[in-house]
Amino acid sequence: MNCINEKIKERGFVPGECLMKGLMISFLLTLLTFLTGHAGEKPVSKGSINVEVSGLRSNAGEVRVNLYDSKDGFPSEPKKAVMSLVSKIENNGAKVVFKDIPFGDYALSVLHDENGNKKMDLNWLMIPKEGIGASNNPKGSFGPPSFSDAKFRLSSEELDIKITVRY
Numbered sequence: 001m002n003c004i005n006e007k008i009k010e011r012g013f014v015p016g017e018c019l020m021k022g023l024m025i026s027f028l029l030t031l032l033t034f035l036t037g038h039a040g041e042k043p044v045s046k047g048s049i050n051v052e053v054s055g056l057r058s059n060a061g062e063v064r065v066n067l068y069d070s071k072d073g074f075p076s077e078p079k080k081a082v083m084s085l086v087s088k089i090e091n092n093g094a095k096v097v098f099k100d101i102p103f104g105d106y107a108l109s110v111l112h113d114e115n116g117n118k119k120m121d122l123n124w125l126m127i128p129k130e131g132i133g134a135s136n137n138p139k140g141s142f143g144p145p146s147f148s149d150a151k152f153r154l155s156s157e158e159l160d161i162k163i164t165v166r167y
Contacts, residue, residue, distance in 0.1 A: 047157045049098040053110055055164040056092040056131060061114040063087045063094035068107050071147035075109030075134055076120065082106070107150035108135040110163050131165035 053063050066081035073080025083101075087094040089112075111120055112131030121129040138149040152161065 045103045046100050047154050050160045051096045052162045053094040056112050059089045061116045064111045065096045066109045074147045075144050103155050107147050131167045133163040133165040
């Protein structure tokens with residue numbers, strides 16, 4: 001209202017100038033609100049998952065560890081894993097570290113690939129001939145563990161997980 005009264009007093013009514021001044025103030029207030037509203041937000045948080053595998057019956061071959069973020073493909077389809085790592089075996093154990101993983105829910109599967117053929121070998125009953133394991137070390141009935149049985153939450157900068165392989 002002051003803008004209109006000032007313009008009328010000075011040289012007559014000029015509505016365009018008052019409108020521009022009002023729009024500029026509105027824009028600046030909106031911009032300020034947007035900038036201060038987002039300034040305190042943190043970027044997407046990430047962490048590392050340190051995996052220690054034990055219970056290997058030999059130092060032969062390698063250990064394959066697959067990280068899944070859904071039940072799709074878990075635990076036997078490594079191509080559907082978010083990330084896969086391979087480790088040499090020392091003293092019947094292995095260690096891998098998944099780095100820069102966004103916080104969230106995951107599950108791990110482990111294969112002791114004793115013959116190094118990069119796949120799980122099965123007997124005629126479709127039972128694994130090589131050692132397998134999963135996060136949370138679920139005690140399974142018949143068949144592979146479910147994603148929900150092996151699921152864990154990454155919500156800190158580092159998470160240590162121990163998996164014992166079974167044959």
